[in-house]
Amino acid sequence: MIERREAPADEVTEADVAAFVEDARRLESAVQQVIIGQADVVRQTLVALLAGGHALLEGVPGLGKTLLVRTLAHVLDLQFSRVQFTPDLMPADITGTTILQEDENGRRSFRFEPGPLFANVVLADEVNRATPKTQSALLEAMQEGTVTVGRHTHTLSRPFFVLATQNPLEMEGTYPLPEAQLDRFLLKILVPFPDDFVLRGIVERTLFPPSVPEPSIAGSSMNQMLRVGRDVPIAGPLIDYAVSLISATHPDRTSTRTVMAFVRAGASPRGLQALITGAQVMALLDGRYNVAVGDLQALAIPALRHRVLLNFEGESEGITPDSIVQDVLHDVPVP
Numbered sequence: 661m662i663e664r665r666e667a668p669a670d671e672v673t674e675a676d677v678a679a680f681v682e683d684a685r686r687l688e689s690a691v692q693q694v695i696i697g698q699a700d701v702v703r704q705t706l707v708a709l710l711a712g713g714h715a716l717l718e719g720v721p722g723l724g725k726t727l728l729v730r731t732l733a734h735v736l737d738l739q740f741s742r743v744q745f746t747p748d749l750m751p752a753d754i755t756g757t758t759i760l761q762e763d764e765n766g767r768r769s770f771r772f773e774p775g776p777l778f779a780n781v782v783l784a785d786e787v788n789r790a791t792p793k794t795q796s797a798l799l800e801a802m803q804e805g806t807v808t809v810g811r812h813t814h815t816l817s818r819p820f821f822v823l824a825t826q827n828p829l830e831m832e833g834t835y836p837l838p839e840a841q842l843d844r845f846l847l848k849i850l851v852p853f854p855d856d857f858v859l860r861g862i863v864e865r866t867l868f869p870p871s872v873p874e875p876s877i878a879g880s881s882m883n884q885m886l887r888v889g890r891d892v893p894i895a896g897p898l899i900d901y902a903v904s905l906i907s908a909t910h911p912d913r914t915s916t917r918t919v920m921a922f923v924r925a926g927a928s929p930r931g932l933q934a935l936i937t938g939a940q941v942m943a944l945l946d947g948r949y950n951v952a953v954g955d956l957q958a959l960a961i962p963a964l965r966h967r968v969l970l971n972f973e974g975e976s977e978g979i980t981p982d983s984i985v986q987d988v989l990h991d992v993p994v995p
Contacts, residue, residue, distance in 0.1 A: 672888055686877070710941045716787075718826050744786065751796075780821065923969065938955075968985060
């Protein structure tokens with residue numbers, strides 16, 4: 661594990677870019693030693709992390725979502741915390757609380773006891789099984805990187821990532837996430853059921869467990885990787901293309917038929933930010949130091965699917981946000 665010195669804050673060198681690509685590929689390879697058959701899920705989760713954002717992984721129980729997050733935290737050598745969300749979980753259970761303590765002289769004072777949010781990588785497991793009140797306690801932490809308890813605001817350590825897992829809403833005991841909270845996730849990643857070949861591989865790894873991979877990079881170098889990712893150039897016409905994609909998801913600003921018929925509200929400006937920053941990292945993972953049209957198109961669905969809100973007609977017709985975004989990609993002219 662190699663510790664690298666950071667370049668000045670206003671300068672990204674070719675060596676920084678090469679180091680990013682090397683570290684990112686080593687991370688991806690280490691994770692895939694444990695997680696098999698989910699290459700797209702692993703890649704998209706890495707994109708979210710290396711873009712400095714949070715990720716929401718959705719799938720039925722037993723697909724390895726929790727194992728993926730644990731493995732990522734381990735190979736990144738970052739402080740890890742896991743919260744199992746349940747209906748009786750209270751906001752103070754995750755943010756922390758102020759307690760009254762007494763010293764040896766009998767003097768009493770209040771002391772803040774940090775909750776599990778005070779870590780670098782927080783696994784919010786089955787996040788949609790808690791009540792909306794507790795889910796909303798994540799909002800400040802995810803957006804501002806702070807936690808407010810009483811009158812005091814506490815700063816979370818950097819880097820800070822929330823990787824949440826959720827079960828499909830049709831499953832028993834789930835609550836829909838508030839729209840404001842969904843918007844805080846850079847990407848929403850669907851974890852598909854594996855095919856027969858992958859299922860056989862899972863059995864083999866159950867019978868003969870692989871060795872746990874060693875941490876691939878020093879956790880302290882993560883901030884440098886985040887800075888390099890944000891420095892990838894993107895041409896003006898591609899920015900205009902990304903803006904057009906976002907605008908086309910709004911019923912009052914589009915000519916896409918399905919959007920006008922089935923969408924209640926389109927993607928927010930955070931969706932545009934997610935699309936741009938994610939595409940910058942996607943380019944680096946492919947070994948390029950410039951954003952291409954394909955990077956934006958590859959990330960459009962995971963970046964926008966949780967930000968496109970269907971109306972009653974869309975839900976009753978069984979329309980999915982993925983199909984809406986796919987129609988937008990088809991209709992918006994490529995520069």
